[in-house]
Amino acid sequence: MLEMIQLPLDVTLNDECRFDNYYPYNHQQITLALQNFLKQANETVFYLWGDRGVGKSHLLQAAARYTEVESSSSLLVDGNLYNLSPKDFVSSVQSCELLCIDNIDSLITAPEWQESIFHVFNVLKDRQAKMLVSAQVSPRQLVMQLEDLRSRLAWGEVYQINSLSDQDKVRVLQFRAELRGLKLADEVATYLLNRMPRNMSDLFQVLVTLDEASIAAQRAITIPFIKSVFEMVPK
Numbered sequence: 001m002l003e004m005i006q007l008p009l010d011v012t013l014n015d016e017c018r019f020d021n022y023y024p025y026n027h028q029q030i031t032l033a034l035q036n037f038l039k040q041a042n043e044t045v046f047y048l049w050g051d052r053g054v055g056k057s058h059l060l061q062a063a064a065r066y067t068e069v070e071s072s073s074s075l076l077v078d079g080n081l082y083n084l085s086p087k088d089f090v091s092s093v094q095s096c097e098l099l100c101i102d103n104i105d106s107l108i109t110a111p112e113w114q115e116s117i118f119h120v121f122n123v124l125k126d127r128q129a130k131m132l133v134s135a136q137v138s139p140r141q142l143v144m145q146l147e148d149l150r151s152r153l154a155w156g157e158v159y160q161i162n163s164l165s166d167q168d169k170v171r172v173l174q175f176r177a178e179l180r181g182l183k184l185a186d187e188v189a190t191y192l193l194n195r196m197p198r199n200m201s202d203l204f205q206v207l208v209t210l211d212e213a214s215i216a217a218q219r220a221i222t223i224p225f226i227k228s229v230f231e232m233v234p235k
Helices: 028-039 056-069 086-092 111-126 147-153 166-179 186-195 200-217 223-230
Strands: 002-004 045-049 074-078 098-102 130-135 157-160
Touching (some): 028 045, 028 056, 028 130, 056 098, 111 130, 166 186, 166 200, 200 223
Parallel strands (some): 045 157, 074 098
16 A cells, blocks of 8 residues: 655656656666566665656656555655655654655755664665665765765665657657557657757656647647647747
8 A cells, every 4th residue: 555745745646657658768677677676575775866857756656656556555755845854754654665765865965864764774674675766866976974874875776867868858758659549750759849848747748738639629749739739939
């Protein structure tokens, strides 16, 4: 069963974030390693790092959903949104089998949070539970005073998710469109990339909007149709 910490903005599982719709190009090794990590009983921590928008949150959400399907309890925390005290945080993780901490580099800026996460790590290890962590930097580059926590976070597998090139982003958009039963021509995907916010999560939401609009209008997704949906003014 999935358990959620209550944060200022609800951190809920996104139906769009699954292992089967994570674009595998150049990242298949990472997704396979993460899935193996979730299945193995003797591994405690898995660390993902990379720039914003490369898919770290997607993988944490997918892992939490996978664990939920397997009838184990998961806890998903976003370090950018927390409003709990370290004490409440420690109390909240006592029974979970998988703790996912997104943006841990934002959470550990305070020494008391470093101590709390260090304590939680040891609790999870003793219970053979797991911690999945994401950040924009590697464990070695984290700004923290507690070196013991740094070493714990680097104990397991550490993977960098590289930033996507524009060509990769076009392929990802086409991949996600295909999963929705849509065909996105190269020029259409490139147009979206050049005219919309370039963060992939924003682009995926644009794709959802276009999918719904195309169904309602019974029209294919073309550049003129995109302009009509978003009322774009030609440059």
